[in-house]
Amino acid sequence: MAAVLTAGPATVVATRARRRHRIRVLAFMSPWLIGFSFFFAYPLAATVYFSFFRYNLFQLRPVGLTNYRFLFKDPYAWTAIKNTLWLVVVMVPSRVLFGLGLAQLLAKIKRGGNLLRAIFYLPFLIPPVAATVAFVFVVNPGTGPINGIAAKIGIHLPDWFNDPAWTKPGLTLLALWGIGDVMIILLAALLDVPKTLYEAAAIDGANAWQQFRRITLPTISPVLMFSVVTGVIQTLQYFTQAMVAANASQGNADQAGTTTAPGYPDGASLTFPQTLYNEGFQQFNMGYACVLALVLFAVAMVFTLILLRRFHAFGDDD
């Protein structure tokens, strides 16, 4: 009893110190905690909550799992999922490979390299809407010069944004045109590879491919991984270019009382975020739009986890 009594004040002091320490930590973390709570946790919780309701921004009516069930019979959502996956599978690797190739080339150029870097980076600086409209105009078979010039030399290019089979490849080309963001970080990574490694490899008789495979790739792979995963997340949120390309190639203008179907032509440019926007802000099915948002969040989360794990793995290697 006496021992307990003597130990008591020390324990109390230690507990107080721990509490003070925790409060201090929380105080330092509070800007992040507040931001996280208001801008992430609350919107996420609200999205989950509203997904169980029929909600048109004004009236809230519980509908159980109806919104989730509708996802399985909504043909637009499935078309959008297929298109978005196509873009993830084709557009992301294309951008990374093209960006890497370009960066390799620019890293080797001795004279005029800076000018070329600026030229290749410039399209990325153009606002997406303006860039898309310009691109659609340039490749339009009727009004643009590219298809016309190609036809004169005997090459018949496709009707990119009016042919369902060529719309997504057209969007991929547009993404390759604006490759500046990927190119610049890969170029920085390439320039960071120690030259001594190449010199040692050359002395050992390694050819260019072996040097690339054994030195360049392992050294820049964290940056490559970063490009891939951020590219996937960006592509899952692909919206502006697809929507603008569809409207611009269709040639129609929005008029009072006139509606145009999304995803022109034949749903080929319909992406998942477009469906989400259409459901939420055109049809006012906010509850169902929340379900779509959660699906998008879950898929993006999976890729983010992969990113974190891979980075962790790289950290261990180091």
Added chain:
Amino acid sequence: MFRRHRRLVTALTATLLATACTAGGGGSPADSGPKAEAPQTIEVWHGWSAPHEVKAFDDAVAGFRRLHPNITVKLVKGQDDTKILNAVRGGNPPDVVSSFSTNNVGQFCSSGALQDLTPFLQKDNVDLGIFPQAVQTYTQYKGARCTLPLLADDYALYTNKALMKGEQPPKTISELTALAKKLTVRNPDGSIKVAGFLPSDTYYEHVPEHIAPSFGVTWLNAQGRANFASDPGFTKYLRWQKSLLDWYGYDNVKKFVHSMGQEFEASNPFEKGKVAMAVDGEWRVKFLQQEAPKVQYATTPVPVNDDRQTTYGGGFVTGTVIGIPRGARHPQASWEFVKYMTTNTDALVTFANGLGNVPSTIPALSSPKLTLPPQFQTFLDVFKNPNSTTIPSTVNGGDFIVKFQSFVQDQWEPGKVSDLHQGLTKLDTQVDNALKLAGG
């Protein structure tokens, strides 16, 4: 501590109950807020943004300012439906809003985002008969009239006199079909050089909602459900459209349509003399005046199917709407503004002259102050014609028309539909599922 929480809960409950009891309990909304005679400022949101549009609206409002010097009107340009809904939901709406999309009237009225104007209309004995039936339809949803029309758009057939080669504009679908074939000029490889009439949904304004009314279609049945498979009008429209499309050749039409420029550019094929006949809105008159003043053309109502010749003269009608949001701080002054802008002939005519749109009341159509070209008369006649129609409002923003358009453009025209009835039945199910999801 518990006691403190209990006090808080009691206070919150009391506040909630007090709010619930007082909300809407202060009598008719037509009498709430400051009197219209009191000095006040009202904020009006509208969607026009081009300088000449903004000026035209400002000119139209000038008369109201003179009539109500106590009411200061603050006009806010370039607003859309999303901004309007967010402002209403945020509890800080403007006093008056105008929307370009009649498709959202169902959402505005059913959700209560815009106030039902019936008490205001009854209080001031406004006769709705000054608006044509189609206009009365697109400004309300299931009896809740939460908007009034602010100018209108309607559609007619434009014919290029030089390309018509002395032929009279068609009045029936068979005449249109025969003329379309006769006036079409092909290149040696069979592609289209000059089109008589392009039946494709992808040609600018040749969308189903503008052409299908000629076949007397009813978009939704009495229960508010999709009617595509049940209404023979849709089948007639689609079969006619496909047969003319096949005469041209689907690929030829596609190539021709895709080689054209944007709808509102001087490269428009009707303005360029590449299309002899085209259905378009009344605004084209002003575009032709500015961009192709040398083109000689006529306007006539859109041809009707041969079994509906008695309905010739009507057409598709739509337009801009205006209303008072829920939570507007100056509802009485707002109503005075809405009433003036939607019923005052001088205001409507000033605005219509500025924009080249149709003034939205029947009395305004015969105003001597209308200074639009003679070709505009057709649009004024179509507007007041009792056979003119519009599309019904729904809770999900005209989703049924979007889905039908997709079906026509992506399935029907390329020949992917082997069984039309089956295809339309499937479409009905999709539309109905979406309507049910939205609570319609």
